[in-house]
Amino acid sequence: MTKKRILSGMRPTGKLHLGHLVGALSNWTSLQDEYDCFFMVADWHALMSEYENPGNIKENILDNVIDWLACGVDPNKSNIFIQSQIPEHLELYFILSLITPLGLLERCPTYKEQLREVLNRDLSTYAFLGYPVLQAADILLYKADTVPVGEDQLPHLELARQIVRKFNNLYKTDCLLEPKALLTKTNRLLGLDGRKMSKSYNNYIALSEEPQVIRKKVQSMITDPKRIRITDSGHPHKCNVCCYYMVFFPNMEKEVYERCSKSKIGCTECKKELADKLVSLLAPIQEKRQELLKDKKYIQEILFKGNSGASELAKKTIAQVKGILKVWYEL
Ligand code: TRP
Ligand code: SF4
Numbered sequence: 001m002t003k004k005r006i007l008s009g010m011r012p013t014g015k016l017h018l019g020h021l022v023g024a025l026s027n028w029t030s031l032q033d034e035y036d037c038f039f040m041v042a043d044w045h046a047l048m049s050e051y052e053n054p055g056n057i058k059e060n061i062l063d064n065v066i067d068w069l070a071c072g073v074d075p076n077k078s079n080i081f082i083q084s085q086i087p088e089h090l091e092l093y094f095i096l097s098l099i100t101p102l103g104l105l106e107r108c109p110t111y112k113e114q115l116r117e118v119l120n121r122d123l124s125t126y127a128f129l130g131y132p133v134l135q136a137a138d139i140l141l142y143k144a145d146t147v148p149v150g151e152d153q154l155p156h157l158e159l160a161r162q163i164v165r166k167f168n169n170l171y172k173t174d175c176l177l178e179p180k181a182l183l184t185k186t187n188r189l190l191g192l193d194g195r196k197m198s199k200s201y202n203n204y205i206a207l208s209e210e211p212q213v214i215r216k217k218v219q220s221m222i223t224d225p226k227r228i229r230i231t232d233s234g235h236p237h238k239c240n241v242c243c244y245y246m247v248f249f250p251n252m253e254k255e256v257y258e259r260c261s262k263s264k265i266g267c268t269e270c271k272k273e274l275a276d277k278l279v280s281l282l283a284p285i286q287e288k289r290q291e292l293l294k295d296k297k298y299i300q301e302i303l304f305k306g307n308s309g310a311s312e313l314a315k316k317t318i319a320q321v322k323g324i325l326k327v328w329y330e331l
Contacts, residue, residue, distance in 0.1 A: 007144035009040040012060035016067040017204035019197040022186045029072040037078035070288040081306035088314035092137035136160035141314045148182040157181045211279045218275035223267045234260040
């Protein structure tokens, strides 16, 4: 039986952090055996918001791919590739934009939210409005039936499905495939300060963070505000430190709750233990990272192989789509 196909992507806008590990990477690695996986560095998507200052995108691409590999994305099982290396993404992006109603894009909740909330960049551009159309192209180009994403991406997936239906209806074809979202089940990990984890808030622990920085960052986390003295009993469910324990070390649930609510442990000590555990959790990833950093040639080979695998499928889909639209193409 042929495996179902997965496509997912990440924007190379900075260092990967614990949020990426629980939100995407641990999921990606666990899907590799069951599915035919395509994992993409979405560098065009990064440029849609970083176009004024593209400076670090190239470094980020390599750095992120190294993190993927260090976390267990296996190039022998999955295709790892770079969006901008496959020109068919932009071709399909344009073709889909021919039939995408403007209103759907303008009403997209993520679009409205970003325009409202991102104040340090000008996102009122033509390309940025089309962000979900490019994302649809990413998925449809590979006829992926499953797309592992976080909840925030669901509107984009719905848009992709609407575009597929319109395309297939309009041209009486079944060329494009309606993708399904595979929701990442893990609890959402908040930033160290309790706000959304984000590069711009600088409230994250990078996967490549030095142990002493991890310890310092964890000590800076805000705990149950009602717990002032060590003898006060704490409310672990109101403490972000406890959330981190639950996400990364769920079998400690009872212990963490008990020692906090019965004031058997102080917050400094509780955080110290969390930091130690996170340092150990990241140690093997960081070790692998160091090895990979020394072998740029190996990374290049992986990307070459991934790009070739992606290119083969992308070319086929584009030939079909162009055929349907009666545009000139060569087989
Ligand atoms: N928009 C996604 C994000 O910000 C990244 C992405 C680009 C993506 N293309 C994709 C995710 C295709 C899934 C499928 O996280
Ligand atoms: Fe949070 Fe731990 Fe302090 Fe309880 S003891 S409030 S869980 S840091």
